[in-house]
Amino acid sequence: MNENDFRPGVYRHYKGNYYLALGLAREDETNETVVVYTRLYPREGLPMSTRKLRVWNETLVVNPGEAPQARFAFVGHEQP
Numbered sequence: 001m002n003e004n005d006f007r008p009g010v011y012r013h014y015k016g017n018y019y020l021a022l023g024l025a026r027e028d029e030t031n032e033t034v035v036v037y038t039r040l041y042p043r044e045g046l047p048m049s050t051r052k053l054r055v056w057n058e059t060l061v062v063n064p065g066e067a068p069q070a071r072f073a074f075v076g077h078e079q080p
Contacts, residue, residue: 001057011072
C-alpha cells in the first residue's frame with residue numbers, strides 16, 4: 001500500500017487490539033511518511049502515536065507454517 005491507497009479508519013493489529021488511523025503525516029527529520037493513529041483501548045501514557053507507513057503495511061509470519069498476515073488490517077470506519 002502506498003500513500004494513495006491508505007484509508008483512514010479502524011484497523012485491527014495482528015495481536016488483537018484496535019486502532020483508529022487518522023491520516024498520514026511527514027516525519028520531519030527523514031521526510032518519511034508516517035501513519036498518525038490512536039489506540040481504541042485504555043492504557044497509560046499518550047494516546048496518539050505514529051508509525052512508519054512501510055512498517056504499518058508489513059505482513060508478518062506469526063506462526064511458522066501459516067500464511068503471513070497484515071500487521072494492521074483495515075476493518076472499517078466503526079469501532080468494533
